[in-house]
Amino acid sequence: MDELTERLLKGLPESAVTVDPEVTASYRHDMAGFCAAGAPAVVVFPSTVEEVQHVLRTATELRVPVVPQGARTGLSGAANAVDGCIVLSLVRMDRILELDVVNRIAVVEPGVVNAELSRAAAEHGLAYPPDPSSWESCTIGGNIGTGAGGLCCVKYGVTSEYVLGLDVVLADGRLLRTGRRTAKGVAGYDLTRLFVGSEGTLGVVVRAVLALRPAPAPQLALVAEFADTDSACAAVCAVSEAGFVPSLMELMDAVSVRAVNRMARMGLPESTQALLLVAFDGPERLRELAEVGELCRSAGATEVVPAEDQAESELLLAARRLALTALDTLGTTMVDDVAVPRSRMAEMMTGVAAIAERCGLTIGMVCHAGDGNTHPIVAFDAADPDQVARAAESFEAIMALGLELGGTITGEHGVGLLKRDWLARELGPVGLELQKQMKGLFDPLGILNPGKLF
Known part of the structure; x- marks a missing residue:
């Protein structure tokens, strides 16, 4: 037994520490491609805040890097191990500690699965809106680490808008409490927002106070078929310009539609070049759907089909949620995550199609069209x-196209390893230097998730 393992076992049960090479190898990386992953020295599974503190104190004393992990559903390499590190898996810290109906908050540990929180809130007539496509498996801690979004961001916003407060274990083992439990609060610097999206480089989130909302009425959706992506994007702009705020507005290109059909036999229209899904959950949803349907027709939709009921709406939305999985069947995939202004989404889609043709590859696209967040998925043969x-x-x-169009290199997946060179280009030298200085303040030894972001 080496010194690291021996020291860890002084504050952790034996069942929470493993050095088995087969087990540690399985915790080397998340779901991103093109990202290096090292070999962990040990994987630990703490169950309490005190155990996390012990791990961080030990790491600081021995100068050992620590890589925090959740469910490892990330797509940027942010959870990838480095050689000789402690992988700190938080999946056993999976309790919903409190669900306060009056104040509309939930207090949760980082290993709580997004969908489980949503179901628990629904039992009280409440909702936790952020819903990444991997919501059935991704954890709240991971969502906070990457600043995750989801299909309903167009109306309800992203993770950062629902995190009121955090308990964070710092690199030296101290426990920091940020934020509040109240609906309002502006005391001091907003450290809570600083930690959201920091990808485990500033501290380890061990508890979160999350805002809940009254559960909306069931969504009703329509699907609009277009002969080209320009017309579909024109419809998106028309919906926004008319003042509508759908609960969901998603766009699938022909590649993604056909991939979903092949995998799940969904019966989506294969003649389409762009399929737009729009849903509303407000009291006027029937009227709003009808009016948006007319806007789609005016923009050039060849077919507009409103769902007849909630069950049919859910079937349409299930098709969109399956898109990334379906595109995985085309080969090895690399998922991009570039957000651009809604008004420039057509240029983004046209530009990606041109890149696919120039590179001789299949690139499918799904988009959170309501907020301009595009996901080009590059399919290729990893053996070639x-x-x-x-x-x-x-x-x-x-990536270059997204920045050229006034966008950002990541709307919701994070930077991790995959995009750290591009982060410097987006931030510029002054912004990058200030961010590095903040990293040094919270983690002076550089042991927390080293190599990520910068």
Whole structure:
């Protein structure tokens, strides 16, 4: 037994520490491609705040890097291990500690699965709106670490808008409490927002106070078929310009539609070049759907089909949630996450199609159209070095296109390893230097998730 393992076992039960090479190898990386992953020295599974503090104190004393992990559903390499590190898996800290109906808050540990929190809130007539596509498996801690979004962001916003307060274990083992439990509060710097999206580089979230909302009425959706992506994006702009705020507005290109059909036999219209899904959950949802349907027709929709009931609406939305999984069947995939202004989404989609043709690869696209967050998915043969090189080329070209159109390199997946070179380009030298200084303040030894972001 080496010194690291021995020291960890002084504050952790034996069942919470493993050095078995087969087990540690399975915790090397998240779901991102093109990202290096090292070999952990040990994987630990704390169950309490005190155990997390012990791990961080030990890591600081021995100068050992720590890589926090949740469910490892991330797509940027932010949870990838580095050689000799402690992988700190938080999946056993999975309790909903409090659900306060009057104040509309939930207090949860980081290992709580997003969908489980949503179901628990629903039992009290409440909702936790952020809903990433992986909501049935991703954890709240991971959502906080990456600043996750989801399908309903267009109306309800992203994770950062629902995190009121955090308990965070710092690199030296101290426990920091940020934020509040109240609906309002502006005391001091907003450290809570600083930790959201920090990808485990500033501290380890061990508890979160989350805002809940009254549960909305069931969504009703329509699907609109377009002969080209320009017309579909024109419809998106028309809906926004008319003042509508759908609970969901998603766009799938022809590649993603056909992939879903092949995998799940959904019966989506394969003749389409762009499929727009729009849903409303307010009291006027029938009227709003009808009016949005007319806007889609005016923009060039060849077919507009409103769902007849909630069950049919859920079937349509299930097709969208399956898109990334379906595109995975086309080969090895690299998922991009570039957000652009809604008004420039058509240029983004046209530009990605041109990149796919130039690189000779299949690139499918699904978009959170309501907020301009596009997900180009590059499919390639990982056993073919030439295709791997072209996939990397296409990825870089997509990132450059997004910035050229006034966008950002990531709308919800985070930077991790995959995009750290691009973060410097987006922030500029002054912004990057200030962020590095903040990292140094919270983690002076650089042991927390090293190599991520910068």
